[in-house]
Amino acid sequence: MLEVTLRHGFDGFDLDLSFSTEGGITALFGRSGAGKTTVINAVAGLLRPDMGRVVLDGETLLDTERGIWVPPHRRRLGYVFQDARLFPHLDVRRNLTFGARYAPRGSRGAGFDDVVELLGLKPLLTRAPATLSGGEKQRVALGRALLCRPRLLLMDEPLASLDGPRKQEILPYLERLRDGGLGLPILYVSHAVDEIARLADRLVLLQDGQLKAQGALFDVMADPAAVPLLGVREAGAVLEADVIAHAEDGLSTLAVRAGQLELPGVQAPIGSRVRLRVLAQDVILSRHRPEGLSSVNILAVRVEAVHPGDGPGAAIALSAGGDRLLARVTARAVRDLDLRAGMECYAIIKATTVAPGSIGR
Amino acid sequence: MLEVTLRHGFDGFDLDLSFSTEGGITALFGRSGAGKTTVINAVAGLLRPDMGRVVLDGETLLDTERGIWVPPHRRRLGYVFQDARLFPHLDVRRNLTFGARYAPRGSRGAGFDDVVELLGLKPLLTRAPATLSGGEKQRVALGRALLCRPRLLLMDEPLASLDGPRKQEILPYLERLRDGGLGLPILYVSHAVDEIARLADRLVLLQDGQLKAQGALFDVMADPAAVPLLGVREAGAVLEADVIAHAEDGLSTLAVRAGQLELPGVQAPIGSRVRLRVLAQDVILSRHRPEGLSSVNILAVRVEAVHPGDGPGAAIALSAGGDRLLARVTARAVRDLDLRAGMECYAIIKATTVAPGSIGR
Amino acid sequence: EAPLTVFAAASLRGALEEIAAAFPVPLVLAYGGSGTMARQVAAGAPADVVLLANTDWMDWLADQGIIAAEEAQIIAHNHLVLIAPRGTTKLSHPADLPAQLGPTGRLAMGQRDAVPAGSYARDWLTHEGLWEGLQSKLAETDNVRAALALVARGDTPFGVVYASDAHAEADVQVVYKVPADTHAPITYPAAALTPAGTDLLAFLTTEQAQAILEDHGFVRADHGS
Amino acid sequence: MDLDAAAWAALMLSLRVASVAMLCSLPLALWVAWILARKEFPGKGLLSALVHLPLVLPPVVTGYLLLLSFGRNAPLGRLLESLGIGLAFHWTGAVLAALIMGFPLMVRAMRLAIEAVDPRIEAAAATLGAPRVSVFCRVTLPLIFPGILAGAVMGFAKAMGEFGATITFVANIPGQTQTLPSAIWTALQVPGGENRALAMAALAGLVALAAVLLSEALARRVAKRISGAR
Amino acid sequence: MDLDAAAWAALMLSLRVASVAMLCSLPLALWVAWILARKEFPGKGLLSALVHLPLVLPPVVTGYLLLLSFGRNAPLGRLLESLGIGLAFHWTGAVLAALIMGFPLMVRAMRLAIEAVDPRIEAAAATLGAPRVSVFCRVTLPLIFPGILAGAVMGFAKAMGEFGATITFVANIPGQTQTLPSAIWTALQVPGGENRALAMAALAGLVALAAVLLSEALARRVAKRISGAR
Numbered sequence A, B: 001m002l003e004v005t006l007r008h009g010f011d012g013f014d015l016d017l018s019f020s021t022e023g024g025i026t027a028l029f030g031r032s033g034a035g036k037t038t039v040i041n042a043v044a045g046l047l048r049p050d051m052g053r054v055v056l057d058g059e060t061l062l063d064t065e066r067g068i069w070v071p072p073h074r075r076r077l078g079y080v081f082q083d084a085r086l087f088p089h090l091d092v093r094r095n096l097t098f099g100a101r102y103a104p105r106g107s108r109g110a111g112f113d114d115v116v117e118l119l120g121l122k123p124l125l126t127r128a129p130a131t132l133s134g135g136e137k138q139r140v141a142l143g144r145a146l147l148c149r150p151r152l153l154l155m156d157e158p159l160a161s162l163d164g165p166r167k168q169e170i171l172p173y174l175e176r177l178r179d180g181g182l183g184l185p186i187l188y189v190s191h192a193v194d195e196i197a198r199l200a201d202r203l204v205l206l207q208d209g210q211l212k213a214q215g216a217l218f219d220v221m222a223d224p225a226a227v228p229l230l231g232v233r234e235a236g237a238v239l240e241a242d243v244i245a246h247a248e249d250g251l252s253t254l255a256v257r258a259g260q261l262e263l264p265g266v267q268a269p270i271g272s273r274v275r276l277r278v279l280a281q282d283v284i285l286s287r288h289r290p291e292g293l294s295s296v297n298i299l300a301v302r303v304e305a306v307h308p309g310d311g312p313g314a315a316i317a318l319s320a321g322g323d324r325l326l327a328r329v330t331a332r333a334v335r336d337l338d339l340r341a342g343m344e345c346y347a348i349i350k351a352t353t354v355a356p357g358s359i360g361r
Numbered sequence C: 001e002a003p004l005t006v007f008a009a010a011s012l013r014g015a016l017e018e019i020a021a022a023f024p025v026p027l028v029l030a031y032g033g034s035g036t037m038a039r040q041v042a043a044g045a046p047a048d049v050v051l052l053a054n055t056d057w058m059d060w061l062a063d064q065g066i067i068a069a070e071e072a073q074i075i076a077h078n079h080l081v082l083i084a085p086r087g088t089t090k091l092s093h094p095a096d097l098p099a100q101l102g103p104t105g106r107l108a109m110g111q112r113d114a115v116p117a118g119s120y121a122r123d124w125l126t127h128e129g130l131w132e133g134l135q136s137k138l139a140e141t142d143n144v145r146a147a148l149a150l151v152a153r154g155d156t157p158f159g160v161v162y163a164s165d166a167h168a169e170a171d172v173q174v175v176y177k178v179p180a181d182t183h184a185p186i187t188y189p190a191a192a193l194t195p196a197g198t199d200l201l202a203f204l205t206t207e208q209a210q211a212i213l214e215d216h217g218f219v220r221a222d223h224g225s
Numbered sequence D, E: 001m002d003l004d005a006a007a008w009a010a011l012m013l014s015l016r017v018a019s020v021a022m023l024c025s026l027p028l029a030l031w032v033a034w035i036l037a038r039k040e041f042p043g044k045g046l047l048s049a050l051v052h053l054p055l056v057l058p059p060v061v062t063g064y065l066l067l068l069s070f071g072r073n074a075p076l077g078r079l080l081e082s083l084g085i086g087l088a089f090h091w092t093g094a095v096l097a098a099l100i101m102g103f104p105l106m107v108r109a110m111r112l113a114i115e116a117v118d119p120r121i122e123a124a125a126a127t128l129g130a131p132r133v134s135v136f137c138r139v140t141l142p143l144i145f146p147g148i149l150a151g152a153v154m155g156f157a158k159a160m161g162e163f164g165a166t167i168t169f170v171a172n173i174p175g176q177t178q179t180l181p182s183a184i185w186t187a188l189q190v191p192g193g194e195n196r197a198l199a200m201a202a203l204a205g206l207v208a209l210a211a212v213l214l215s216e217a218l219a220r221r222v223a224k225r226i227s228g229a230r
């Protein structure tokens, strides 16, 4: 649906990458200065790259070779800027409704009241942007982009200055936008791996302006090569699981491809499918099925690849009956256990490695 | 060391609070629009409140009753703004060194090279602020405030747009500032509970301009009344623990007052003291010591208070040999287990409830 | 020898340049409107001699006590003429003027109240009974030279100026000489403001200077009109 | 005050000339200001210098050049005359003179205001679907309102005070082209006319005072709306 | 070009007058602009109107009022004269006239620039320990540089072109107080003097062109530094 190829040079920084998405939510992840905003700006038409091609739903928005450049206002993209960029001379209501009149007749999209309700903007409608708090500004910017009825949402760290509860309200809404009748695709920049793990369908990893990995979220998150990019502490595979049962003691039983897991605090109803995030550092490997650990979650896995890291640890790619897992172990453990690709072993997963934010869909 | 009493009215928003700190890092926490920036602005002297008193280290910076108001430039506070507010006409180096000349002779503080190194600013020194990425701007703003040799740091969501690895580099530095010879006190606004749990010594909770709780981090985090303010999913006690042993299988043994816990992934050396964050939703209560759960962490606790929440759950304050814990259970569990203040029972703590970011100090 | 500064009405310029060349002491010639210069003289301007284009302002200077009334001396007179661009046929009678102007043509002249030449022109036109009818056909300028220029460029078909002005401009021709008795006399008074100025004042009435003035279309001082 | 019918007529004419000149030049000045603030093109410096020219030239020269261009014998003047637009010796010519003399002031004020607008705010409007013209009308224009106001006040004030170019181009015909400055000048040329001149100057000052106070009040209201103070 | 020594002398005098007038009024204009942009006080509208006054009054009136105040027979003029500061009929008086006539232009440009400065940036400087004066010098001043430049160019251009007030106040004495505009006017008084007048006007235009080009180049350099382009 969206194909992006860009090459652009700033003084001392070169962007050169190519990626594509299939709709849904595509996360752009990379360290500060990696080039995320630059990419989004080029897609929005705010930056004219030295060379590039951007195609959305078959329509070429940019092709430097063929001399095509669609101006921003005809791209119909909703852009939530990293800085809010509200119109200082308009009150909140007029900021929100600014784009409505440019939407094509009959186009569907978020309704004013819904957005105001979701983002808690009702008490702010008559306020001037200059009097809003940081988070309030960001919410208005989010609402403004949603209300212009775009065919692609560009979100540059849209939730960075929002509090936890507010995030928990907005994330499901974004999921609904993606999954609902509109199927609104989203290009989403975030530093929060848990947000990405929960939301994204595809993941594009950037480093110093270069593409380091791209693909389905499940694949990239389970890729040992991605560990240094995501951060050692944040790396970990994301799996899909079906909720099978809720027990009295608060533990729920979830089925993944390689077996069952018992996890606390799962809110989803029986029969629903959820996402689990298993941090690499919370997976312990054992060559033999551990005994006497009745309540822990153990899956039979096969080592797919051993990926030595920069530090003392190594990232191990595992396959669990088709699901992919990632484990981070010490170099010594690699030696002691003699971990090698193709080896069968057991992964002990601490039940509570499932981060709360990462149970979704 | 810092005493703050403020009363100020905006159109439709009233701030009215009073808190004090004893040095160290004081976190201001509250939802978007709670009044955090307003408080910091008043401390910095950028907002003249309707009524108020601010005393720092015995020096009165503001006293509306006695007509005292020290202008911002004589307060010597380093302010990291929510928006970076760099000087657009100065390059990064000159932004960083802007405040140096106003510091009193011989005052000690962060060194230029150290700060540049820590924040990775070397390649940016000759750049204009307009060309920086969001995270780069924030880092420069942080460096600028550090380099003015302040006697109190005011930080308004200083790490919101930084990536995980960068945060992991900066947090220990802030800890060193606090703990080092300078003992630089910090007033720190953040939405990230894990950041606060790791860094803060004191916690001030705001809601709609009112003070909801204040006190030592350990006390407030373990206060059931704070659960709705922190967010149900983020609430949880913070304990201090001593690292006793690291086992072969990656589990470490840590001693808390009421016993020992086995946790994975603890990096700190044996003998050091760390902070553990135990999410309330990851504590399970049992009236009897559970059997057959060999590897889970179980502490004998006493129920201090039962605090019904807004939703179906209840927050239970627990005392574990002097340490305080917080558990979130369903209302049904309260009835079934007949939980009451004074009751002795057992808390089952999933080993991995210790969030990675929260192991510190 | 220290030069003498002369404040002079702009319309005297051509003749004064020649007089300066003939005078033994170097002259600094500063031109301006009569009113402006009279006020400047009253305000202490460093002029040795002041030459004005009308007597009102010289009288005013006397009223102010800047000069003694009897010190003022008439150095020249002038005639009023009706001019038109070169090649225009002469006007036999002033009454033909409105018809000659046509529906859009205008009559250039100095501003009726502010510019002396304008006042004389008004007097004359009133005398001829043409004034009311010409109200909407005037082009009143801020000095008489501007009126001359309008006619020279053909912006207006006719203008009323001094004979001395018409004399200086090759692109215009006199189509009618205004009888001197139809308006107040046109006189150029001068006064010395410093002892050094009296020499120049005296020189202005010498035959040599009067001849130069006459050469430039002025009327000799002793031919009182 | 010692003001006769002629003075009042001059005041009325000046008000008319100044208002029309100000209103007519607003759009053009805005356009030129926008080009100078936002575009890079060869000859930009030249255009800017051209805009400043009426400041540099003595007003009589400007008036003289106007006469050369729009006089009855100039081709342009003849053309306009045949279209029924007489400029020389008409009050419309006074408008043109005032307009040209005030133009540099208006352009500068607006240009400074446009340069101060953050183009990223305009970019945000574009991403919301607003075509360039809409961005200009709905974002840029309101944001540069203080500059437009400043330009309008200066243009109006200058038009009220313009003398040299006006008198040279359209002459000084009482009741027709005698503006307030021309009337004041005329009064000053007559011995004893000082008081009348000063009375009329005071009148001009009062008009300016009213215009300035009005613009200050407007500007304050807009600033308050943006800063959110009530 | 057909330019004699008198014309060159007039040009030199005008350059001197314009430069001195521009430089002298800069600080005062900046101060007034700052007050008008940043302070609220009773009589602010009046001050603003007063600043606009030289725009509204016909220049000859301004010159006349100057003559009344600073003439050799006026008390103020006598006082200054006794202090060795002669204004009337001196080139310094031409400076004063040019300064007053250009003042509104300079103040407006600077005021617009100051109003566009984000006070939060200044607040940031204050929290870093900078006293008010330092904030002004190190933050505000560089940020309003385009406005100062615009004001300086307009003030200079206006000073180069000022005629009515100058000739009324300091007269038209060749070599002493005859500025370029006065010389041009004088040339226009002689039949056939048009070409000489236009040649001098062209000279004035060239000077303005140079000043404008210089200021545009400077402004572009500063803008580039701020936007980070090289």
Ligand SMILES: Nc1ncnc2c1ncn2[C@@H]1O[C@H](COP(=O)(O)OP(=O)(O)OP(=O)(O)O)[C@@H](O)[C@H]1O
Residues within 6 Å of the ligand: A010, A011, A013, A030, A031, A032, A033, A034, A035, A036, A037, A038, A039, A082, B130, B131, B132, B133, B134, B135, B136, B161, E228
């Ligand atoms: N105009 C410019 N001139 C020079 N360098 C620039 C310019 N704009 C951006 N850069 C550089 O390009 C790199 C990518 O910037 P970009 O804003 O895309 O980063 P980002 O990934 O969005 O980072 P962040 O998460 O901090 O916002 C940065 O190193 C930045 O300094």
Ligand SMILES: Nc1ncnc2c1ncn2[C@@H]1O[C@H](COP(=O)(O)OP(=O)(O)OP(=O)(O)O)[C@@H](O)[C@H]1O
Residues within 6 Å of the ligand: A130, A131, A132, A133, A134, A135, A136, A161, B010, B011, B013, B030, B031, B032, B033, B034, B035, B036, B037, B038, B039, B082, D228
């Ligand atoms: N000038 C003002 N006029 C009116 N209301 C204001 C003004 N400034 C702030 N407020 C309101 O006061 C409240 C507190 O604002 P403040 O900026 O302190 O919030 P905050 O806690 O910092 O929020 P955030 O986390 O979103 O930055 C908000 O509701 C805000 O809208």
Ligand code: MOO
Residues within 6 Å of the ligand: C009, C010, C011, C012, C032, C033, C034, C035, C053, C110, C115, C116, C117, C142, C143, C144, C145
């Ligand atoms: O020389 Mo005059 O004063 O224009 O008649």
Ligand SMILES: [Mg+2]
Residues within 6 Å of the ligand: A036, A037, A038, A082, A156, B133, B134, B135
């Ligand atoms: Mg960015």
Ligand SMILES: [Mg+2]
Residues within 6 Å of the ligand: A133, A134, A135, B036, B037, B038, B082, B156
């Ligand atoms: Mg805030």
